Amino acid sequence: MLGEGILKGLAETARNFAGSFVSAERLTTVQYPEQRIAPIEATRDFPFLVYDGKDWEAGMRCVACQICEKECPPKCIYIVKSTDKKPDALGKMQIYPTRFDIDISVCMSCQICVEVCPFEAIKMDTEFELSTTDRFGGLLLDRKQLSKSNEHYHRIHPTEAAEVDARLAGEKAKSDAKAKAATAAAAAKAAAAPASSAAAPSPAATDAAPAASAALAETDVAPGGNGAGNPAVGPADGESRA
Amino acid sequence: MIEKADQIFVLLQHWLVSFLPAGLQPVAGVLLSVVVIVCLFPALFALAVWMERKGLGRIQNRLGPNRVGPFGLLQPIADGIKSLTKEDIVPRSADAAVHFLAPVVLVVTVFMGFAVLPMGRNMVLADMDAGLLFYFAMGASTELAVFMAGWSSRNKYSLLGAMRAVAQMISYEVVLLLSSVAVVMITGSLSLTKIVEAQNHYSWGLPHWYIFTPWGCAGFVMYAIAATAETNRSPFDLPEGESELVAGYHTEYSGFKFALFFLGEYLAMFSISGLGTTLFLGGWSAPFSWLGWVPSWIWFFSKLMLSIFVFIWMRGTLPRLRQDQLMNFAWKFVLPMCLLNLLVAGLWRFMGDGWPRWVVCSAILVLAYVGMGWGEMRRKHFGARSYRYAE
Known part of the structure; x- marks a missing residue:
């Protein structure tokens, strides 16, 4: 019948009106400066x-x-x-x-x-x-x-x-390994140069050598601090360059 | 004692005026009443704004204003100070004189309506024989103020708002008048005090208010609809529909002139509620005969505030109508019902006492309502909205 919807609507708002006085979960207002709710983790602003x-x-x-x-x-x-x-x-x-x-x-x-x-x-x-x-x-x-x-x-x-820290730690470990390999290779080369070729290089140095040369090659092409460049260049590479 | 409490304001006025020489007393008495009305209703306005904001808040499960003073009661004062200290801007191309006059005319004409409202036993400023006519004359001139505001602002939104307001107010003015005419037909008087007195008697402890008759009930509902439209209240607030017209006819008003419009809107609400109370709800008479000892003015203002609460409740519930819906509703539904109501009121008057007139009058009105409602609804398509695009 005509007007039925209006009555239903009025009943609904009346229920809200009365309900907000008796039930706390209806009234979701947080009185901001005094009360605060912790921001959700995905919050971001600046x-x-x-x-x-x-x-x-x-x-x-x-x-x-x-x-x-x-x-x-x-x-x-x-x-x-x-x-x-x-x-x-x-x-x-x-x-x-x-x-x-x-x-x-x-x-x-x-x-x-x-x-x-x-x-x-x-x-x-x-x-x-x-x-x-x-x-x-x-x-x-x-x-x-x-x-x-x-x-x-x-x-x-x-x-x-935590994710960022894990990623940074992983990259740092990788670059540390590279740096260690590079120093080891350098040391091996230094050791190998004065000595006669009869002395066999240590197994560790042989393994590390290609890695070290790769690391060095990468440092050559890696752009410097002016890098408008390759975002794939990680901090690890920067460290290995130093 | 009871008599004294009932007449306290009348006695107070007489006592205050008695200090003056006899020649000045009538003028002073009237001036005093005017001052009281001019102070009382703006105070009530502040209270109503607070009520409205709190009530709407609760309806929407919010708290409403609660910062200024206890329960936010001082919020209207803060709002008043704010609007007083704001810059009063008049657009360069506006008609400055009319732009200035519009809010003044609005508030003055609205205040004039209070002159004939009986706010308690013997509490009426000007007891005119044609009080109702005077009231409607004053009520109709608020349209002028609204159009002055819209026209003088030289702003398309203002003008559109004013056009809408005038169209709406004229349409609903007819309904407002015709629904009140039934009361005049039964009472046989245009005097509002006589109308209240005609309702102020009881059988079995229950009052003879006009709302408790079939034609009165129908008339009251139509009066309420027309009153809502006449005061530009939601769901008929198209003239100031924020979503379409910025603020309608008072778009170009700021500072205290805007506050005057705001005041005028609420005062119009009070006065039209007061008139509705007088016509259909027995004015200042008590709802039960055994409550007759409560001062009459308390009843008048309780009924007034109750009406205001219903206004707020409707605003919190109903969405705004479209202009064509508004006009169709006025001319195709409410107006025919009003005319039928006049017929029913005539029948009621001439069928004499007894139950047959109750049955006949109720049956006519209910059948007409259901039938017209059914006819209107049948032609409507409810469901998913379809759009037609220009090609």
Whole structure:
């Protein structure tokens, strides 16, 4: 009959009205500044720079390769490369960013910088209380403000951070093995050169030699810190080059 | 004592006025009443806004405003301060004089309607013989204010909103009038105090309100529909449909002029609820004879607030109509029902007392309602929406 739907609707809203006073699960409001709910793990808003160890400047993973700067769709990243090199958290000599600015008023939280970074140096943060009275300077974050420790990364995205750490450890182990092989090969060569060819090379050196030469070849073609290049170049290769 | 509580405002007015010389007393009395009305209803407006926001919140399983003051009760004051401190922008190409006058005319005409509403026993500012006529004259002039606002803004949304508002208000004005005419036919008077008195007697403890008669019930429903449309309230809020027209006729208003429009809308709601209460719900009379000791003005304002609550409830429930649906509903359904209701009211008047008139009148109205509803629904296609594109 005409008007039936209206009555049904009125009954429904009346049920909501009364129900919100008696049942707590209807009223899902979180009284924000006083009450907070933990963000879900997939939360992301703006990027931050990961550093290893204690000192943000020394441990910064970023090697100023500028891939993120070039890929950023709204162009909110600004990087100035250093002219010198300094040791990173692993003691390898690396180019580093003297300036790394992100304008979070421009950033659209697309996470492309994170996708393209070959050094796992930039990740998405969950900090959202970024309101400021200065809409220009206050929203332009410099590298100091952007730097957050790996522990922070573990805190906000545990699963993802564990994967990243595992990957980095694997790459480091591989490069360590390569470096060891290279040094072993060099040592073997050095040992072999003055001695007569009668001395047979050790089995370990024979095995390592092709690997070492491969590693060396790779270092030759690997682009340097200016690399707009091959994202497949991992940090391990960078280390082996050093 | 009971008598004193009932007449407290009347006595207070007389006492205050008695300090003045005799020649000034009538004028002073009227002025005092005007001041009270002009202060009371905006205060009620603040309360209603709070009620509305809280009520809508609860309907949507939210809390509503709860930051300013206890339970957010001071929210209307915060809103008022906000709108007072905001910049008052007049568009460069707007007709500045008319643009300024529109909200003033709206609020003034709406306030004028309160003059004839009996808010309690002996509590009516101007007890006119043709009170109802005066009320409708004032109610109709709010359309002028709305159109002034829309036209003077020189903005397409404002103008569209105003056109819609005028079309809608004129259509529903007819329904509003015709549903009230039934009351006038039965009472035989246009005076609102007489209409209340005609309803203010009881049999078996129950009141003789017009809503408890077949024609009164039908009339009340149609009056409520027309009142909702007349005050541009949801589901008939097309003139200010945010999704289509920014804010309709008050798009170009900001600051306190906007607040005046907002105030005018709520005041119109109060006054039209007050009139509905007077016509169909027995005005200030008590719902049971044994509750007669409660002061009459308490009953009037309780019924008023109850109507406001129903307005809020409907707003929280119903989606907005389309313009053609709105017009079809007014002219093809409500208006014929209104005309039929006039016939039924005539029958009721001339069939004399006794049960036959109850049966006949109810049967006519129910059959017409069901029949017209069935006819309307039969032609409608419910189901998946189909689109027709221009080729």
